[in-house]
Amino acid sequence: MNENQAFPWDHPRFRSWIGVARACQLMQQAMTRAIADLDIKTPHLDILINLYRFDGISQQELARKLLVGRSNMSMLLPQLEKRGLIERRPDAKDKRILRLSLTGSGRDLTIQAMAIQTGLIERTLSRTPEDRCLQVAEAMEDIIRILQTMEPADDADDG
Amino acid sequence: MNENQAFPWDHPRFRSWIGVARACQLMQQAMTRAIADLDIKTPHLDILINLYRFDGISQQELARKLLVGRSNMSMLLPQLEKRGLIERRPDAKDKRILRLSLTGSGRDLTIQAMAIQTGLIERTLSRTPEDRCLQVAEAMEDIIRILQTMEPADDADDG
Numbered sequence: 001m002n003e004n005q006a007f008p009w010d011h012p013r014f015r016s017w018i019g020v021a022r023a024c025q026l027m028q029q030a031m032t033r034a035i036a037d038l039d040i041k042t043p044h045l046d047i048l049i050n051l052y053r054f055d056g057i058s059q060q061e062l063a064r065k066l067l068v069g070r071s072n073m074s075m076l077l078p079q080l081e082k083r084g085l086i087e088r089r090p091d092a093k094d095k096r097i098l099r100l101s102l103t104g105s106g107r108d109l110t111i112q113a114m115a116i117q118t119g120l121i122e123r124t125l126s127r128t129p130e131d132r133c134l135q136v137a138e139a140m141e142d143i144i145r146i147l148q149t150m151e152p153a154d155d156a157d158d159g
Numbered sequence: 160m161n162e163n164q165a166f167p168w169d170h171p172r173f174r175s176w177i178g179v180a181r182a183c184q185l186m187q188q189a190m191t192r193a194i195a196d197l198d199i200k201t202p203h204l205d206i207l208i209n210l211y212r213f214d215g216i217s218q219q220e221l222a223r224k225l226l227v228g229r230s231n232m233s234m235l236l237p238q239l240e241k242r243g244l245i246e247r248r249p250d251a252k253d254k255r256i257l258r259l260s261l262t263g264s265g266r267d268l269t270i271q272a273m274a275i276q277t278g279l280i281e282r283t284l285s286r287t288p289e290d291r292c293l294q295v296a297e298a299m300e301d302i303i304r305i306l307q308t309m310e311p312a313d314d315a316d317d318g
Contacts, residue, residue: 013284014277016292017186019299024183026306027176033311118173125172127301133175135294140178142286147185152192 027124034116038109043076045117048110051086051102058091059098085109186283193275197268202235204276207269210245210261217250218257244268 031042040048046066050057057065063073077100080086085106091097102110125133190201199207205225209216216224222232236259239245244265250256261269284292 011277011281012289012292013287014280016296016299017280017284019296019303020179021183021186023299023302023306024180026303026310027180030306030309118170121173121176122170124302124305125176127305128172128298130171132294132298133171135291136298137175137178139287139291139295140175140182143182143283144178144185146283146286147182147189150189151185 027120030120030124031117034120035113038113038116040109040113043072044080045110045113047076047080048085048102048106049114049117051100052107052110052114055101056099059088059100062100080106186279189279189283190276193279194272197272197275199268199272202231203239204269204272206235206239207244207261207265208273208276210259211266211269211273214260215258218247218259221259239265 028042031045035042035045047062050062050065054061054065059073059077066073077086077088081088084103087101087103088098089101091099128136187201190204194201194204206221209221209224213220213224218232218236225232236245236247240247243262246260246262247257248260250258287295
């Protein structure tokens, strides 16, 4: 690009993506405030919801689902464990695999947090009709598919 | 929500939002990798692009545009200043206002980074036709408008 070319913010795809990025950022901030009373942040919530949904998931599978680097996970999981919200135990057959579960109080907190999250999303998308939601979802599926082909190899995803 | 209710991931709005959030996260990671050679991260790029676009912007206006808390800004700006990419100087009329500009090398680096960013967005949205881009942009505008009404007062946005 040289300075005689159009500015990136004049490109329709660029503008539309900037809208997506801004909406994400605002949603992230609203969510952070909404769950602050539960004394968790959004990366913790992502982990808790995955353990709620996939009880006994391995640490490696969780990292893949969350797109979180291993270094990040190794900070977040002990925080949740110390608070008694999750448990880590070796797999019955293969001791090298660590399996993760919610404790009773982790489950209670996750249910509260999911209700807050669902409420916020419902409220935020309330002016977006269902067919528009579907169009957005389809566009995102295409984008995700393309971005996934750009992902680095598994061993390098410590970002 | 009690456990007899549907899981949040069964709600159409929730599912569509999860797609948006995942696409954003993947894009962020792809962008981080794409600009790593320039030795900047995405929060630096957001600042640089804003200074490119709004030369002489005040620190306060920048913080508002970026949705970045003041504590974050006060870490990122000195990093860019030390590398000689930006300059901060008091406003000619009101010395309490700090105005920000790119240096020559900051401008060069920003132009390179914008070309990388635009290329990545074009590639990622290449399978999304322009009318679909427009539908996404419109949906995001509604979402942004609602989220903005939920924003805390200016003084409290140090998140």
